Amino acid sequence: MVELKLAADNATANESLRLPRNIEAEAALIGALLIDNRIAEDVQQKLKPDHFHDPLHGRIYELILRLLDKNMVANAVTLRPMLENEPGMADQGGAGAYLAQISANSISVIGARDFARQIYDLALLRELIGVGRGLVEGALDTSESIDPLGQIEAAEVALYKVSEGEGESGSVKTFVAAATMAVQVAERALNSGGHLSGITTGINGINNKIGGLHNSDLIILAGRPGMGKTSLVTNIAYNAASRWLRDKADDIPDERNMGAGVAFFSLEMSADQLATRILAEQSGISSENLRMGKISRAEFQNLSRAARDLQELPLFIDDTPGLTIAALRTRARRLKRRHGIGLVIVDYLQLLQGSSKNDGNRVNEISEISRGLKTLAKELHVPVIALSQLSRAVEQREDKRPVLSDLRESGSIEQDADMVWFVFREDYYEMSKQPRIEEEAAYQAWADRMEQIHGIAELIVAKQRHGSTGKVRMKFEAQITKFSDLADDGQQYDDSYE
Known part of the structure; x- marks a missing residue:
């Protein structure tokens, strides 16, 4: 021996x-x-x-x-x-x-x-x-x-850590190092004008509410069909990527750049459909008219000009269907290593697949996927935005605004997320309540209400580890699928959330 x-x-x-x-x-x-x-x-x-x-x-x-x-x-x-x-x-x-x-x-x-x-x-x-x-x-x-x-x-995972120069020591930081990072975040917010410490969403109302998209955060964006979830994250993806190009052109150091390269994993829509949405937004042409070719020569020139302007955009779209959470994490790591992406978007969470060990248990599978997305955010040190479906319980209530309990299939989504956002458009539901014209009083009341709420959307921040919850009112142009800031009418921000 x-x-x-x-x-x-x-x-x-x-x-x-x-x-x-x-x-x-x-x-x-x-x-x-x-x-x-x-x-x-x-x-x-x-x-x-x-x-x-x-x-x-x-x-x-x-x-x-x-x-x-x-x-x-x-x-x-x-x-x-x-x-x-x-x-x-x-x-x-x-x-x-x-x-x-x-x-x-x-x-x-x-x-x-x-x-x-x-x-x-x-x-x-x-x-x-x-x-x-x-x-x-x-x-x-x-x-x-x-x-x-x-x-x-x-x-x-291990090879990625080596390539990033982290090795086994990458996960342990002294308090001095952590405090230094916190001061740098505060300095970044100060230099941006006092409100933006993370990556910009391109929408001032959201930036003011959350301070931008923060590294290592998992953000769940949920809503019922037709609310505009994909439109909003497409807008955010474009805004972050274009801000990255603009700050680079202005010789702003990478650590102070308020934009980011974006990896967009689209499990529902194809890459050309997403590109059509971005082109519609930038050219001001209806996405429906773009698909059907109902555009004039002048509009086509605007479209070509927008396409040329977007050639250098650091936005990478992966539309592979049926991805597993493991495969998505592998692809995201490669994009981080090769292109330095700073934001990951997943559309949407329920279309991802977990491992085979869940034996058909959907709740366990969704829990594995949400944990995997949070792990990815921390591992790559980037914000991850994942879209999620809501249960039909919303439709059974008088007030259709979503609440956290409406998140579908697993409570772990709420638990793993650093922020939970809901998109809500009251005009979508009010449209279905249109009375007959013959009912003059009811019709006039409905028309007055529609005039007040038409084209207005709410982003409900239902959970935020770093700050308060509340609502942000936005403008939504359905024809070009564009969200933007609402002209300040004194009601743009509402810090109450029940």
Whole structure:
């Protein structure tokens, strides 16, 4: 047994020796930092202590950054008392001797940034080796239930994290790091004029209510058929993508860009149907007339001009039918990696499929899908908007405005969502109540009511983790399927929601 243990220990040691690393580069970078603390400004954003192969070097680097955060000088003198009892330091001749040794070569300052890049790249290679080893071990292990598709999904997640430079340390943040991110969000809102801390929806009323679309949020947009759910998210997708192009053209840094590239997963409509809606909105031509070709030469020129303007739009439409939640997450990760998308839209949630393990239990399947969408939002660090159906219970009430209990098939949708929106158009229901013209008094009352509410929609924010609930009134032009801000008549905002 002793011989077997020794053999195993030797194998582990030999494998560690074969891992990609450059101990000399690590020592040279630390030496350069001790000579010139300003180098830390260039390397600390990407290079973390965990990226060092030698734990001692990682610990020294961590202490250097800690001192600099306190506006203190980091050199051999200030670091020595903090490292005297550090494991492994005695083997190097003591803290004072080792720090003096690695900071003696002033030439290392010249190549410091190259050293940092190589240390980072080698750390990614080591993480890639770890992913590969885990993939092989998982594929060889048949003691548990055999689920190759699940293993492929897990491998895709792990590879995505490596490609993003996160590795295993990506999920743990100190409070200082988290607080810094919170301050950056507040600064973004301040720079935008005091209300927009996330990605713009292109509709000021919604932006003012929610502060924009926030990274890692799952937003559920629900409504009965005919309310305009798809129209609204199509408008938001276009507005976010066009704002991204506009801010890029104005040389605004990516971290301050108020737009985003958009991945639109359309499980109900085809890509050309969605494109028709956007072209109708931008050209001002009825989408019905576009489909039927009932347009003039002048309108066709407007259409061509709108199409040219949209050529560079960072909007990617995937209209593959019958996607599983696992397949959608895989495709979204690829779009994030290749095109840097910052917003994911799913139309709609009930058309996604879960895994086969639910055995036909629709409630469990919807729960799996909603959890998967929330996981995707956190994993890609982007907002995800998912459309959802409502139950027919809405139609049985006098007041047709939806409430949270109307979400169809699973309470987990409400639980997993950071925000729940409902789209409601009173004129849609009022139209069906039209009395006969012969009933003059009733008809006039109906006509007066229709005049007040025609073309007006409500976005009901029924749940919001970051703020209050309430309603936003919007203008809706049905012919071109466009939502926009309603002229302020003193009734645009209503913070009450029952």
